[in-house]
Amino acid sequence: MAFYKYKNNLKEFVPYVLLVILIYIFSSLGMWQLDRAKEKKEALATFNASEGYELINENSSFEIYKKIKAAGQYDDSRQIIIDNIIREDGIGQMIITPFRISKSSKIILVNRGWIKKKLGSFPNINELEQSVIEIRGLSGILPKVTIRDQEAFEQNADWPLIGSYPTFKEIENKLGEPVFPFVLLLDQKEKNGFQRNWDPKISGPATNYGYAVQWFLMCFCSILFLIYRIKKYFF
Template structure:
């Protein structure tokens, strides 16, 4: 194939490499665009829920789409089955999110209350001391699906019998077996101005939609550069004297 005074002759290995890498780069770009759209939808859903007044937890149906809904709930903390969610970072420091089961007033059901972040010790065996009120409490917060909290790395063992229990992620069904409590399917993230909590800087998404869009542009740019390099390395200037001899 000839373009002006240059001839394009694709060679085997550059062609194979390009055919492998180009779809990967394009897939990564479109994946980041999908991530950006997903984050926009989460932010929109969050904004819609936050614009509504807080409602009593017992008035909601867990089967409905109630994530990020602001709720109020009364009950007693059950600190004998406290859970420490590991690998939580705040201002560059590693620590835990403290999740304390709250028995909902006039109910046999419990809800895990994320009371916020506490600093961890350099000695992993030394767990933070957490003060929990014995009296009935009235709390306000927002509902969050457990899947949005923590990092899931490999299989998690629940064989440890000590409490408080350190976990790497939250599995409501497994925790029901371990605690013996019937747990509400959502976590309650305690409002920042509520008592009985610790450091609370709740994030809606881990990064902004704009950042994902920026990543997508970078992947698409790399795909374009790959195509240009492929064309360049497989093109050569035509030697007119050689061409005439042929």
């Protein structure tokens, strides 16, 4: 009898525990949306900033859509073609070219833009200057997907490599040299590029503020319901 009484007492507390868990989840989701809104606000502010281009060095940190420049040489012998990138014009490829920065042990990956995919033909991407030059653009990330259904690269493939949404680490392993954890999105005014449109593909922070309000309202309602149950059954 004592066991069943203890078991029934535990059952009485289950709804309260669940409500506390829901309160924690809703409040956490609300705070996460506020953080996302802050990130978007900062990214848009950086993209629209009028300051000059910052020269990349060994210790440069990443801030998305920051204006950056690099001095060095293209390594056109080890390029990467990221396959099956969909744009309004159809299915295409992103051309990623390593750029060896002067006075640095790291390589920065340069996204030279998008080209439309032509069946049965290989894109001509190797006509690049080999002298020391300066290039400009924005800091960004590699194209990525939520779920990748295949390996980034085929085994024992020759350069240029055709890749399926590779990560920085996977590219670094192929190059055998350290790379910066961001790419240089080549400016439209720079030569040696293809189709480039680097406008942020993100909604404004207002969307996230709206979601945050919804989560906090659900959190508030859960708190009220918890208070109601406590008053009803314990007082």
